[in-house]
Amino acid sequence: MDNKVLVVYYSLEGNTKLIAEAIAKESAAEILRLKPVKEIPSRGFFKYFIGGMKAMFKVKCALQSYAVDPSQYDTIFIGTPVWASRTVPALRTFLARHKLNGKKIAAFCTYMGNEGKSLKNILKLTQNSTHISKKGFKMLPDIKSQSIEHAVKWASSLKDEL
Template identity: 30%
Template sequence: MSKTENILIAYFSYSGNSRRVAELIQEKTGGDIFRIETVNPYPTDYNEVVDLAKKEQEYNYRPKLATQVNDMGAYDVVFIGYPNWWITMPMAVFTFLEEYDLSGKMVIPFCTHRGSGFGGSVDDIVELCPNSTIIEGLEIMDDENIDQQIDSWLDRIPISSRLSVNN
């Protein structure tokens, strides 16, 4: 598929699952990829990160981000990827969505999970991006055939008409 200059794939990943999905989407769409990183890294111990994520959510905490998108205005389509943490997105993704004006952009969520799907995250995205067009997202369990699912999903969503296959 040819490079489409107006696509950004922004993702937050703790264990690497969401990063893997983001990289596959980037490979298939040719868009730019951006990792959402926090100034203070999350603990490496799983139980510690689970506890911290729960506390961040309880206090509606917005962690500071270590990286910034250089020119968000250059993008018409923003894929936003994350793991499901406590039935929504990690709070770093909330920070990301609040830092940028995504008005008029197509926002497309993708979520990795272990059985809880999107939870309430799509509703949260709709609330945080009231002037954006939210497109059908993709929920991926850690053990599913990711490559096939992404292909099928990209064929269904409106950006597929913007992508062309180079043979």
């Protein structure tokens, strides 16, 4: 089988990175971390305020360049943190730039409270793709390692569909 799999994600604080790496390992996938040219503040009130506003207003952001060409992959896992119940600017930019028509998409998010509309946002931004699955992972400190195990199980359960 010659199915190429990519995991693309954005992570401000490392939670989505942990899940993305677990999925990539289980799926023998390549991985692409999206990095904005200018990151939001990493601490305090302004982090939530600025990040939340950007997510609410569906803002995009300039991304650092990357060498991966998504058109070369058959299946793409797309991972987002939840910001103000939504997906994040880096993924809005990526999904506006790359039309993933006809590709198989599995969407995942990480969150502290609930996944809100984040996965629905991703599905809407990839509406001409084939959606194979979607899953949210709660990343509260005491259940983080359990969530990583769930991510491995999820990726494993999708192997026949990739």
